[in-house]
Amino acid sequence: xxxxxxxxxxxxxxxxxxxxxxxxxxxxxxxxxxxxxxxxxxxxxxxxxxxxxxxxxxxxxxxxxxxxxxxxxxxxxxxxxxxxxxxxxxxxxxxxxxxxxxxxxxxxxxxxxxxxxxxxxxxxxxxxxxxxxxxxxxxxxxxxxxxxxxxxxxxxxxxxxxxxxxxxxxxxxxxxxxxxxxxxxxxxxxxxxxxxxxxxxxxxxxxxxxxxxxxxxxxxxxxxxxxxxxxxxxxxxxxxxxxxxxxxxxxxxxxxxxxxxxxxxxxxxxxxxxxxxxxxxxxxxxxxxxxxxxxxxxxxxxxxxxxxxxxxxxxxxxxxxxxxxxxxxxxxxxxxxxxx
Numbered sequence: 001x002x003x004x005x006x007x008x009x010x011x012x013x014x015x016x017x018x019x020x021x022x023x024x025x026x027x028x029x030x031x032x033x034x035x036x037x038x039x040x041x042x043x044x045x046x047x048x049x050x051x052x053x054x055x056x057x058x059x060x061x062x063x064x065x066x067x068x069x070x071x072x073x074x075x076x077x078x079x080x081x082x083x084x085x086x087x088x089x090x091x092x093x094x095x096x097x098x099x100x101x102x103x104x105x106x107x108x109x110x111x112x113x114x115x116x117x118x119x120x121x122x123x124x125x126x127x128x129x130x131x132x133x134x135x136x137x138x139x140x141x142x143x144x145x146x147x148x149x150x151x152x153x154x155x156x157x158x159x160x161x162x163x164x165x166x167x168x169x170x171x172x173x174x175x176x177x178x179x180x181x182x183x184x185x186x187x188x189x190x191x192x193x194x195x196x197x198x199x200x201x202x203x204x205x206x207x208x209x210x211x212x213x214x215x216x217x218x219x220x221x222x223x224x225x226x227x228x229x230x231x232x233x234x235x236x237x238x239x240x241x242x243x244x245x246x247x248x249x250x251x252x253x254x255x256x257x258x259x260x261x262x263x264x265x266x267x268x269x270x271x272x273x274x275x276x277x278x279x280x281x282x283x284x285x286x287x288x289x290x291x292x293x294x295x296x297x298x299x300x301x302x303x304x305x306x307x308x309x310x311x312x313x314x315x316x317x318x319x320x321x322x323x324x325x326x327x328x329x330x331x332x333x334x335x336x337x338x339x340x
Contacts, residue, residue, distance in 0.1 A: 194208055237263070
């Protein structure tokens, strides 16, 4: 199509850029304001529900488990925690089948879905159903609303049918999501120190690697991290990050996980040098105004230190005790927090 063909129907209007920007800013403020009010109503309702709930160790309570809903056994009866749960395709929710009258509950496979803590939390949070619905009526542009619990259950509105992976496992855990971690914890600098001496061969090193991956999954973009491995000498799993802390964003966390998988056990464990290097990293970050500028911790993963490193803490961490030290023993001992 040529310009002369459409010229008669083209109109050029002069636009005030400043007025247009102010109009967009006002509309954005109103939209975000509605979202903030919805979140505030949920937070206040959750706090009230928890305040007035009395824990009951023997509580029996049936709820809609998102994996079980609408599932029947071989006798044609709904399975436990299943039940009939009306699901209808909804354009607003990407044409997914949802229930806009109720929320339902997702529980990870490694969490017992009838544990007393789970049942009490779910029973208490039932009060949020009316708030979910009210929020959606007040602001139809809202999409998903949810409540994540420290016990592991996840209440989602509108309710859906949750599909496990190909192995029948539910790996999603709300406590590992960035929004949960950032809300539940303050920013932190973490140095992970892992023993790769000869005594860590086999299952112990496998457990140590899994522990590191789990630690990394709990970090968010407001956190900073580095990983040091030690045996006869100290080395960084990523030499490019030597002597510094890096932002624990998704790319860096995944990069660390790949590098940790390449670790091998050999030699003797010289933990003192590793601890001194960890303190050097944290102290320099503080001095230079880098990192989170908040909490700091050293996480030591070992099957047992051959050297006594208490003197290192006295030299570097007294009297303020700014840095917390936690030790994990892959050999099966519990995690022991630093009580110095």
